[in-house]
Amino acid sequence: MTIPTGPRHRVSRVEARGGPAPRPDRSAPPRDDTDLERLLALVARGDQDAFEALYDRLSGPAYGLVRKVLRDPAQSEEVTQEVMLEVWRAASRFDPARGSPTTWALTIAHRRAVDRVRSETAAADREQRSAPVPSAVDDVAETVEASMDAEQVRRCLEGLTELQREAITLAYYGGFTYPQVATKLEVALGTVKTRIRDGLTRLGNCLGRSW
């Protein structure tokens, strides 16, 4: 299951007409965020067994996301380690009012990956990275659960307009700021802002669930 996204891909020029219908009743088992909240509460009190269980649940998504943004496996491993340690360190600061544990952890992961990719050393080889890089593993979701997610996300991304899709994937999977996205896509700043916002809303509706 590959997803034709990321900075070095040109997304095929298919105009979207409505896109796939929302699928609120996915066949995937519901993600048990209550269970994760319980684990996280134990972790906040220094429970190392709970942290191990939490690692098993969150490290795959965190590593996959970081690697998508950074590309380099060694750096991705390093950043994933930082992310999981931050989850340990800051567990007491998790606030359920602001989202699920998964969202909290993956927000930390994305932020760290983006910080790394925007740092000066990374910026140096950035331009080289934007050329197509042959890679067998990069876009492949490796777990069963992920491949179901990937399938649905791919279908829903295809339902966006091309500009929405490119702006969102460059920003999220590529780690670019929206002004950088505007330059790359050669459109006005304001256009990028609204396309990202509208595209995300539409993507969320298509995914048809809140978790």
Place this chain on the structure above:
Amino acid sequence: MRLFSRRVHELSGAYALDALDDAERERFERHLRRCPACADDVRRMTETATAMAMAMAAEPPPGLKERVLAAAAATPQLPPLTPAAAARRRPGRRLTRSDWFPRLALGLAAAGVAAAVVLAVVTVSTQNRLNTVQAQNQQIAAVLAAPDAQIVTGTSSTGGTATVVLSYAEQKMIFTSSGLPRLPNAKVYELWLLSTGSARPAGLLPQPTDGKTAPVLAAGLTSADKVGVTVEPGGGTSSPTTTPILVMTLPD
């Protein structure tokens, strides 16, 4: 003003994707605190981003788990935000047990080693942790009960005092402190056993609560040692990088 806030509002999508630079992110976060509708928007869009992230899940490299778990075991955790700060962040939310319980537990534990023994039993949540705490409590009890147990106190150059209970027979000491200045999040107090030409790391002090740190047990003590405390970055270091704020000479 209306125009301004509408323009800021348009950034919610870019914010949810981390597509703002640091300055603009900070500006948007200030706006977020005053705009419940934006917070809702951001929450929804961040969840959508989470779905995009889940689609990329991959098997982490072998060995990473062991490294992360080992690092976590040596990394002190942040205390919960104070109830006042939590209330500021989320108006109208009532305090839950998890808000005050760890703070209360920490505060009581710091009040005395004996209290820690009782409290540890109250706060443990798994058998494994129970075993760990019991093992530590047994060691603490062994030091306290040792016929040669002695108490030493010292004063930090930055303010605050330390109390050490030690036993050369057990080759252990229990370190507690009161009134040490609170450190920024990226810093930690590290405890050392100092002897001529060497400094052995003896543990990190937990974040103080109400100015007191919970007891730290250190092993491998000899009568040639002094006890020192330095301020170190994050997870501590293997040798001191700053001048000790406290050095205690131990009795013969």
